[in-house]
Amino acid sequence: MIQKFNSKYLIIILYVLAGLLLVFSITTFLYQYIAALGSFKKVIASFGNNRILTALILSLLSAFATAFLAIIFGVPLAYLFSMKEFKGKLLLETLAVDVPQTFPPIAEGMIFLLMLGPNSPVHLAYTFAALVIAKFFISAPFVVSFTARRFREIRQTGMNLTARSLGANPFQVFFTIFIPLSLKDIGAGVSLCWSRAMGELGGSLLFAGVIPHQTEIIPTFIATQAKTLTIEALAATILVTTASTLALVSFKHFTLSKT
């Protein structure tokens, strides 16, 4: 049946569908800037709002802390997953890497509230630590998955074994072969992790709460202001999406310039 149609028109249809998706994505992204144009001066003035500034600083600090912890814990976990074969590895990897990325953040916040909330021996709810924990759970897997994929590629080349035949112990192989050959992939994973941490809402909302100047971050600020569609909410939206976009652009730079 497909042979009956003129392929020229079919290709045009494909291009139109592709174009519609592009227009939808780009319009959504650009609309915040278009909306800001109408009240440009007010939006600019909102950037200086003390509450927004503190929320931005808390967002940035918690996202950087998350990315730092993701490197410290995520790279060794990636090494374990890529180098060791053991029973239940697939299940463990799914639980540690795939599940958190698809987990409803609000449910994650609920679990943390029960596990580390007011009724638990370790009360971390409504603190900066709670922000980092909530972000870490869903963002760290990016570092693990990107790094593990690269470590597996290196392992397949056998370079690690050649290094060991030359006298390097596994620890030396990790730092002289795996890490330098994976810097770009770790960097790409960290970019995505940071970007995801910047935008995380559900877990932070429940577990860290929305205490201005203490645990309020840009996404939770937007969530509380969105109903009234304030200029401040728009300014905060622009801040968080622009920061995340810049992080993703740097991620593309890392992966595309891969040698």
Place this chain on the structure above:
Amino acid sequence: MKGLNVIDLESGYDKNLVIRNISFSVRPKETLMLMGPSGSGKSTLLLTILGIITPKKGKIFLNEEEITHLPIEARNIGYLPQDYGLFPHLNVIENVTYGLYVRGISKKEREDVASKILTLVELQGFEKRRIQGLSGGQKQRVGLARALAIKPSLFLLDEPLSNIDQVTKSDVAKELKNLFYKLNIPIILVTHNHEDALLLSKDIAILIDGKIEQIGIRDEIIKNPKTPFIKKLLLPFTINE
């Protein structure tokens, strides 16, 4: 006995036994070519000697010291993989001195060793070159230099001529044989290619289904093959000669 001594070796992956009842010796200055069809266990044997695969039975001695269960890095075996396994993030001299670097040897001493070894493999002036810019033959020489820089007690080469083009193959083989002659250590080569075997070694061991079916001087085995299969396997030798 000086050199490599393999006694009743059994090895494989997980529960699969790939090589069985393997016993042979290679003395310093001797070169043994492991030959056999694909899946005969050549690479398994090489990787077991190197320490990548743990044997299920048997013993391996190197210069009278048992190395059967020593970790790879403690065996002091030079190894040249089929693709040379060069480290792309390091330049030529960093590749060549990698084994010395991880042993904590000073930069000055490393550079002295590298200078001598690079002269031996005729790569003087290539110290700062990136690996990506080298030809196949140059890459092989960097791999050889790197393996020899650690002063190995045994040298294992996996398909050393497989990535060399036909035109330069016999020259490279000659260079390799000259190099082997200068080294006072046992050398084991693995190949499935008859022509490569002919070019590189006079002693051969024929592996079939994980067992050494025949071992000895190549020309004698050609004259008196133990089985019709070996005769068929060595037919290209008789044609070449």
